[in-house]
Amino acid sequence: MDPSSTAHVEADALLDAGVPATASQTSAERPWPLRRLSENLKLHIERAPATWIEGQLIEYKNNRGNVYMTMRDLEEEYSLPVTAWRNVAVTFEGTVQQGSRVVARVKPNFWTKAGRLSMVVQEMRPVGLGDLLARVELLRRRLGEEGLLDPARKRPLPLLPGLVGLITGRDSDAKKDVLRNAQLRWPAVRFEVREVAVQGPEAPRQVAAALADLDADPAVDVIVIARGGGALEEVVLPFSDEALVRAVAAARTPVVSAIGHEADRPVLDDVADVRASTPTDAAKRIVPDAAQEAAGIAEARRRLAAAVERRVQREGEGLAQLRSRPVLADPVVMVDGREQDLHAWRERARRATAHRLTRERDAVEHLVARVRALSPQQTLDRGYAVVQQEGRLIRDAAQVAPGEDVDILVASGRISAEVTAVRPGRVGGPGTVQDEDEQAGTKEQA
Incomplete structure (x- = not known):
């Protein structure tokens, strides 16, 4: 190791003695030196992995082989400056320019000397129309x-x-x-x-x-x-x-x-x-097309008028056919026929009624004759009489005695009489009045 580097490390170690280990431990009395913050930021930022992003290049500047660009989001108002160093920029080969839609693999880089953050392009390629x-x-x-x-x-x-x-x-x-x-x-x-x-x-x-x-x-x-x-x-x-x-x-x-x-x-x-x-x-x-709609309405009206005319003509022909029938051509024929039928029915009814009346009249006369034959008056007309005493009908001679008054009802009128003698017995039996009359008649015939 270089003696000067060793000395610098030793100096840093002496300088960092008593400096807080983390940012949360710093205070106004115990601050971090700016160098410490920059180095920590660099270590933290550069841990981020490289990332593929997509956007449109709105700025593109080539400075001595290094390319400085600005990418903008395709939908929102977000932009990001990116830098491609010379060794990466040479791979663009004119395929990337301002306005191009690109995808880029970028990694954040923090420059500690100036405290500047930049996104370094590791790879960039245009998004082709086929990809889109x-x-x-x-x-x-x-x-x-x-x-x-x-x-x-x-x-x-x-x-x-x-x-x-x-x-x-x-x-x-x-x-x-x-x-x-x-x-x-x-x-x-x-x-x-x-x-x-x-x-x-x-x-x-x-x-x-x-x-x-x-x-x-x-x-x-x-x-x-x-x-x-x-x-x-x-x-x-x-x-x-x-x-x-x-x-x-x-x-x-x-x-x-x-x-x-x-x-x-x-x-x-x-x-x-x-x-x-x-x-x-x-x-x-x-x-819709106003002219076409108007033409359609006119055509519909024409078709409707034609349909109405055909319907009227068809109905007229139907009426003509009905009127040509005999019953409508001469309606009196139907009335005359019905009149004849009516006369025939009336004659039949009259004959049937007269016959029925005759028959019923004969029946009534027959019944009247029977009733008259059975009536008390008819009996009186044949010579019989009805004897009453004080409104009581005398049926037996034993009901009266000599000297009593009786009423005798004959066919025409009444007779008041006094009983002089009483002979009991049934009419027509032996010893009766009828029997005596019959005997007298027999003798006269002999």
């Missing part, structure tokens, strides 16, 4: 697995939007195309325009902010994100940003993607509710 497109496809597959590309999620556009939200570049051709073509198709269409950056690192964030603003407006019925053609990295990459496409998928208002790049589709086209190939195509999709 591979990332886009990977994102597309991941979103597909989550179901964000499912056609069932896509909402239909309103037939006639009251207010259209338009997100496009500042004074861009895409803006003019959408406004002009939409107004040509439907002059009453109204727009709410948000002009934002449509390329570069700021584009995804600004488009997403404008989308959130328009989506929060209840008057906006549909939102169009429009950009004209351009280079692949200018068109596909900004509109394949994961944060932006997720914001579109979460929007409550239907979104139309009108990114004019047919060769490679940004992920926004797959997530949006409707994909238009160009801004002009978007204008055709969001509003």
Whole structure:
């Protein structure tokens, strides 16, 4: 060991005698020397492992072979100075320049003499377009697995939007195309325009902010994100940003993607509710064509009038067929036929009634004859009489005695008589009056 180095170490040991071992033990009376802090910071910082980072080079300066650069985050306003020493810078070979999108393997370095922290580049390579497109496809597959590309999620556009939200570049051709073509198709269409950056690192964030603003407006019925053609990295990459496409998928208002790049589709086209190939195509999709609608209405009216005319003609022909039938050609025929039937029925009813009356009259006369034959008057008419005493019917001669008064009811009138003799016995038996009369009659015949 060099005697001078040994002396320096011994001096440091004497100087550090009684110095606090850790920063938390320092105080105003027992401070650390600046050298101690710088060396400890260097030891602590340089323990950090090398890290791969991605960003865009916004500054690039070559000073005698050493390259001093500034990298900016691709989405947020963060930047970091990095340094590539000569032995690393020679590997760039012109592939890295200001504006390039790169990935770099960096390791922190602390310069104790000046207290300066720097990030030293150990390796740097540009992010190729193929790598970026591979990332886009990977994102597309991941979103597909989550179901964000499912056609069932896509909402239909309103037939006639009251207010259209338009997100496009500042004074861009895409803006003019959408406004002009939409107004040509439907002059009453109204727009709410948000002009934002449509390329570069700021584009995804600004488009997403404008989308959130328009989506929060209840008057906006549909939102169009429009950009004209351009280079692949200018068109596909900004509109394949994961944060932006997720914001579109979460929007409550239907979104139309009108990114004019047919060769490679940004992920926004797959997530949006409707994909238009160009801004002009978007204008055709969001509003109907007034002239075409008027022609359609005229055609519908013509077809309706023709259908009504055919229906009237068909019904007229049906009425003519009905009127040509005999019953309608001469309606009296049907009445005459029914009149004849009515007369026949009345005659049949009259004959049946007369026959029934005759038959029933004969039956009544027969019954009357029977009733009359059985009546007491008929018996009296045949010569019989009814004897009563004080309203009591005399059925037996033994009920009266000689000298009593009786009433005799004959066929016509009454006779008051006095009983002079009583001869009991049944009428028609031996020794009776009938028997005596019969005997007398027999004698007279002899």
